[in-house]
Amino acid sequence: MKSEIEIFREFIRKKGLRNTPERETIIEEIFASHDHFDVDELYLRLKSKKKKISKPSIYRLIPYLLESGLIQEAYFEDGHLHYEHIYGHEHHCHLRCLNCGKIIEFEEKYLKKVENRLAEKYDFLVKGHKFEVLGYCPKCKAHI
């Protein structure tokens, strides 16, 4: 299995773009952790490791990471998007509390079949899915 960086280099070459140390640093940092991330948090992580990467460089890289299939939007919360890897890590879905924001991850293998069915029916090249179940967690459902 190719590494994320290899996938990215290939993608960049195919698009006729250029790779840079900044981009490799960002990708390395994203894949160093298995967690979700958002731009600001990623920026601070890089900063704390003394890597001088600007936020615009992160923002400018994200569309390419999405297009290359390395990451995917996970959910929108607290006024900004959160992303997750979809290469090399088990895909998962989210159960989210509408009150406190608590997130529980779970797997649902059946959705892969739904993807395939849709791909065929609508002639889409399906790259993944986002499945969120929304409700109130045990603590919060007591108060509403």
Place this chain on the structure above:
Amino acid sequence: MKSEIEIFREFIRKKGLRNTPERETIIEEIFASHDHFDVDELYLRLKSKKKKISKPSIYRLIPYLLESGLIQEAYFEDGHLHYEHIYGHEHHCHLRCLNCGKIIEFEEKYLKKVENRLAEKYDFLVKGHKFEVLGYCPKCKAHI
């Protein structure tokens, strides 16, 4: 079946809040169409009908509409959230093109079962779900 306004009035009363003509106007406009909506577009729709409703009033109402179960976030796109009704209309999921933004709606009844299973397993009060399948539409997949 109760109307949306009735549901909302009941919700407001239960919460000890106050209903206003502005709120009723907004809700009426939201449910006058079966489409998704976003704040700006809703604001313009109201404006074009000579209803003087300010954007902050819409923004301040949305959390209550979400909490009362009348609407739900549909997807985040073009820098802002889009909402959809979940009361009185058939729930649907979205197949979205990552390149051009084209959206196809589809139904997937099995997800209701997933909801029930999760509600039991994690002791959540489940209110709904959001299922998006992402990929490239027939036109766009040719170019990438």
Place this chain on the structure above:
DNA sequence: GTATGTGCAAATCATTTGCATTCTC
């Protein structure tokens, strides 16, 4: 060498907030 990428500072756009006024209960 050329076009792309970078960092910075400034601009943009969605959303939120402070506040004086108005309205609901």
Place this chain on the structure above:
DNA sequence: GAGAATGCAAATGATTTGCACATAC
């Protein structure tokens, strides 16, 4: 009459853009 809600204008915060400089191919 007290507490909520409204509209406005200003503030906030995420994201984008313009631009001069650096660098990958």
